[in-house]
Amino acid sequence: MRRTLALLAVAGAxxxxxxxxxxxxVIVKEIAHERAISEAERQASxxxxxxxxxxxxxxxxxxxxxxGMPERVxxxxxxxxxxxxxxxxxxxxxxxxxxxRAVFEGMGGDYLVLRPVTLENGRTAVIEIFVPAxxxxxxxxxxxxxxxxxxxxLMVVSVLVADRLxxxxxxxxxxxxxxxTSLGAGDLSVRIDPEGPAELVAAGEAFNAMADRVIQLxxxxxxxxxDLSHRLRTPLTALRLSLDHLGPEAEQSRRALGRLEAEVDExxxxxxxxxxxxxxxxxxxAHVLRERLTFWSALADDQQRxxxxxxxxxxxxxxxxxxxxxxVVDALLGNVFRHTPQxxxxxxxxxxxxxxxxxLIADAGPGIADPEAALRRGTSGAGSTGLGLDIARRLAxxxxxxxxxxxxxxxxxxxxLWLRTDQxxxxxxxxxxxxxRKDATQDLQDEPH
Numbered sequence: 001m002r003r004t005l006a007l008l009a010v011a012g013a014x015x016x017x018x019x020x021x022x023x024x025x026v027i028v029k030e031i032a033h034e035r036a037i038s039e040a041e042r043q044a045s046x047x048x049x050x051x052x053x054x055x056x057x058x059x060x061x062x063x064x065x066x067x068g069m070p071e072r073v074x075x076x077x078x079x080x081x082x083x084x085x086x087x088x089x090x091x092x093x094x095x096x097x098x099x100x101r102a103v104f105e106g107m108g109g110d111y112l113v114l115r116p117v118t119l120e121n122g123r124t125a126v127i128e129i130f131v132p133a134x135x136x137x138x139x140x141x142x143x144x145x146x147x148x149x150x151x152x153x154l155m156v157v158s159v160l161v162a163d164r165l166x167x168x169x170x171x172x173x174x175x176x177x178x179x180x181t182s183l184g185a186g187d188l189s190v191r192i193d194p195e196g197p198a199e200l201v202a203a204g205e206a207f208n209a210m211a212d213r214v215i216q217l218x219x220x221x222x223x224x225x226x227d228l229s230h231r232l233r234t235p236l237t238a239l240r241l242s243l244d245h246l247g248p249e250a251e252q253s254r255r256a257l258g259r260l261e262a263e264v265d266e267x268x269x270x271x272x273x274x275x276x277x278x279x280x281x282x283x284x285x286a287h288v289l290r291e292r293l294t295f296w297s298a299l300a301d302d303q304q305r306x307x308x309x310x311x312x313x314x315x316x317x318x319x320x321x322x323x324x325x326x327x328v329v330d331a332l333l334g335n336v337f338r339h340t341p342q343x344x345x346x347x348x349x350x351x352x353x354x355x356x357x358x359x360l361i362a363d364a365g366p367g368i369a370d371p372e373a374a375l376r377r378g379t380s381g382a383g384s385t386g387l388g389l390d391i392a393r394r395l396a397x398x399x400x401x402x403x404x405x406x407x408x409x410x411x412x413x414x415x416x417l418w419l420r421t422d423q424x425x426x427x428x429x430x431x432x433x434x435x436x437r438k439d440a441t442q443d444l445q446d447e448p449h
Contacts (some may be wrong), residue, residue, distance in 0.1 A: 010155055017151035028143040036136045037113065041102060044115035047075070047127050051117045055125070057083060072130040078123035088112050088128050098122040111155050160336030172196030176204055179415040183207075187214050220285035221435075239258035252298055266323070283322035285357055285419075286312040289350055292329045296337075303342040311350035313407055318357050318419045328395050331363045331381035331388035332415055340365030345410060356401055361415045362408030371413075392417055 049132050050063040055077055064073050064084045074084035076093045088096075088105065088433035096103040102113040143389040172195050182190040191211060240257055243250045289312040300307050318325070327382030329348075336346050344365045352359040368374050374389055392415070393403040400420035408414035 005162040005166035006159050009158040013151075013155040013158040017154055021147045021151050025144050028147075029137070029140050029410070032138055032140050032143075033136050036131050036138065037111065038377055039102065039135075040111075040113040040131045041115070043069075043073065044102070044113060044129050046125045047346070048115070048117050051075070051119060051125050051127070052444070054118065057081065071134040072132075076128060078119065078125055078127040078401075084128070085130070086128055087130055088114060088126075093126050093128070096126050111136065127168040168196050169200065170203070172200040176200065176207060179207060183211055188218070188297060213269055249282070256295075263327075281321045282317050282319055283325055284353060285316040285318045285325065285359065286314060286350055288322055289329065289348060289359070290323050292326055292333065293348060296333050297329075299337065300346075303337070305337075305343060306345040308345075310347060311352070312348075316350060316352050316357055320395060327391045328417065329361075331391055332417070335362065335388055335415075336365070338365045338413065344412070347408075347410065354361075356418050356420045359417040359419070361417075362410050363412040363414075364408075364410035366414035367407060367411075367413045368405055374405060375403065389415070395419075 046067065047063060050060065054060070060075055060077075060083045064070050064075065067073050069276045071085050074082060074086035074088075075080055076086065076088075076097075087107070090106045092103075092105055092112070093114065097116050099116060101116075101329075103116075105112040105114065110133050113129040113131060115127040115129070117127060118124055175192050175195075179192045188211065191208050192204050194201040194208075196204075240254070240261075243254050243257060246253075287388055289309060293307070293312075295311045332347075334347075336344070340346075340363050346361065346363040347397065349358075349360040349362070351360060375393055389403065389405075396417050396419055401418035403420070404416040406416070407416050
């Protein structure tokens, strides 16, 4: 911005300088020309009284010498005699003698001033004054140099002023930008001291007010989340008491209930913690999938659902927390159990690429009629909250990946959760490879296991 303002200042100063200095330069040249001609006319006028008194050659010679520049002055007498250093042709002198005013005759770059003087008996003498070219332009170059210097000084001063103003604006803009970046990164304590032009001061004050409002909203949201989570304790306690009466057969349900209570406690603790910038976390996607499929396998066996876990061998690190990935996998598998009939097969595939990891959950159910609507938060065509797919989408986008829904080779729906592992590559570049990964994943699923 400072460079742009400096260029604008140079352009404006240059236009102003051209608008004023070019006419001034022309006027200076004309003034020098008029000054030289006026001086020549003055010298000619000084010789008029001498011619009116006498035409004696010796006296006229002394009068010419008294001018101080006898080499430039000449007298043309009526009888044809010439005194001084004549330069004008006889024809020009004769023409000047027939008029009653001074005649100016150019000779290359020089000038001749011919002044007729009427003597007694109607005779006419002509005074000739020679004006060299250097007299016509004397002082013009120096004046033009001064004007050019004034123009340069004007441009330099305008650039300095624009740079100082630009530095003030840029400094205020950068501080506002850095504060916005810090706020977006989770530092809710950042504030700025508004400075600069009135518009940036107003923007800074609005930023501070926005940051204060964000803190208030987040505090209210944390308290609400904690309160809502705490309300779950009562039904969970009642459910645990009911399970205690069922004996050893309900041990698996009691473990699931214990895990649910732990999740509720974690939600309450996390909700009451102040917001902070997210930390860099990683987990083993293969381990999480194996753990969650072990949990869901009992229910799948009860409902006689064929299932398969593909590619979850070894260690596959992804840049998300294990608890978040577990929650997303549970939400996606829960959708399979909730929205497909019992006995419907499903597969979970872990696909590891060069810069992204894909978790593909496919089923043989009726599929999803409107995938785009299903990805919108709070939208569900099967009576649920519609938040599961949105939670999975936000987890994928937090790593630069994305969530896709399409048809599976089993005949139902396939949810593709792509998590980007290369942090140096832009998400849009990763997105352009999803179609190729989809084909590769389908080939992997077609292979016998």
